[in-house]
Amino acid sequence: MSLHLDRRTLLRAAGGLGLAALLGGCAGDGGAGGAPAPDARTIAHKFGSTEISGTPTRVVTIGLTDQDYAVALGTVPVGVREWFGNQPGGLWPWARERAGAAVPEVLPVDALDFEQIVRLRPDLVLGPSAGITRADYDQLSRIAPTVPQPGEFADYGAPWQKIMEMTGAALGQQERAAQLTREVEARFADARARHPEFGGRTALLATVLEDGSYYVYAEGPAPRFLTDLGFTLPPATAAIFTGPERAPQAVSRERLALLEADLLLVGLYGGEAQRRFTTDPVVQSLRVVREGRTVLMPEMSTLNGTLSFGSVLSLPKALDETVPRFVAALDGNPATPVPAAG
Structure with missing residues (x-):
């Protein structure tokens, strides 16, 4: 549970009415049919698994804090579901200083705006820190390969290490993600020692x-x-x-x-x-x-x-x-x- 109690409770299921025409030409889940690409990786999550190939470049984040993990790996999302703070592009200073001039489009927190997500033309929808429903996941997977929250934790309850691991896999940067995790854990170890x-x-x-x-x-x-x-x-x-x-x-x-x-x-x-x-x-x-x-x-x-x-x-x-x-x-x-x- 985050400090910001009321904001988290706003993240509830959103409908997908009227999107059939928009979704018709969008990418699938990424795990359907054919032999996997040489660099394909499969990411397990609450609703099964998602296969991703290549390096996503147009990422939309839908979780509470997913933008930070993408930015840490050098990918500034094209769309961010802002949680709280009214920060430019939904990025707080610790993320904004790494994002350069890029400013993501801000998505509303109270409901998933599927039409807005479609217009952003993502090649990955990223949500390890989200709490989406199966219906949300199915709808999003018709837009682009989607990585929702892990299944082994309560919704919104995944530790930062797990979010980093899933984001690193989704973006094809597993080694860099593991290195960042080690660096932050070392900061904690140093603080305990001091x-x-x-x-x-x-x-x-x-x-x-x-x-x-x-x-x-x-x-x-x-x-x-x-x-x-x-x-x-x-x-x-x-x-x-x-x-x-x-x-x-x-x-x-x-x-x-x-x-x-x-x-x-x-x-x-x-x-x-x-x-x-x-x-x-x-x-x-x-x-x-x-x-x-x-x-x-x-x-x-x-x-x-x-x-x-x-x-x-x-x-x-x-x-x-x-x-x-x-x-x-x-x-x-x-x-x-x-x-x-x-």
């Missing part, structure tokens, strides 16, 4: 919404980020997550003690969220708040964006943004300021 004090400490992601409601998280890019740095969930809070997906849990004001941890990250969504968090007497009585061990992340801050995306491109930036803040929060001195997230 800050052994993170190991064994507890850390938690919470969000505050405009209406004052609170949520806590056990899964998703930000919780995984904390785990990769050596942190663990507070036992009392870990106990409230049930089911294999460990879905986000709402926390009433009467149970805000569940926010207690050695380190608390707080995503702030809406203009009222920060005011509510910083003035609520129950919140301010929490030890983690009194002792200055919170890191506040406004909705459109770079820090929030890097952790929400949790991608091969955003994670190095996330480490740069978070580690100094975590060190300040955990130094044992409540007077040490934790830099505000810009």
Whole structure:
């Protein structure tokens, strides 16, 4: 689950009415008929497998963060399904700086626009970080070879390493994808080695919404980020997550003690969220708040964006943004300021 709770829930099935004529001359799935090309590769996913040959050049990404992985491999998508942020071309700064002058066309997040995708004439539709339906997949596969989310994870729940692996295979750059994965994992290993004090400490992601409601998280890019740095969930809070997906849990004001941890990250969504968090007497009585061990992340801050995306491109930036803040929060001195997230 991403930090941006409401945006993910918008990604729902979209109809394909009125597209029969447009689709008639489009490319097929890529796995149909004939002997495979010498450079063909087959990519397994939730709905079966897709065969791709050659090097795709006109890529449309339909997942939450797929654009980052394509750009990391040197392919700027012609179309991007923007998640949040209103960034030019749907690219946040960590991706835009690698994209050069290319600006993708932005697709809406609330529903797949099949006509717009057809007009972009893709030779690959890429969605390992998507949550599309079988009907969506069938429709998209009539436009171009389509790589949706993997089947072994919950929709939107694939770790960044798996998204990188699938993107590398789709673009014919498996070795480069593996190298990028090793480089980012090495950054985490270096951070753990430099800050052994993170190991064994507890850390938690919470969000505050405009209406004052609170949520806590056990899964998703930000919780995984904390785990990769050596942190663990507070036992009392870990106990409230049930089911294999460990879905986000709402926390009433009467149970805000569940926010207690050695380190608390707080995503702030809406203009009222920060005011509510910083003035609520129950919140301010929490030890983690009194002792200055919170890191506040406004909705459109770079820090929030890097952790929400949790991608091969955003994670190095996330480490740069978070580690100094975590060190300040955990130094044992409540007077040490934790830099505000810009």
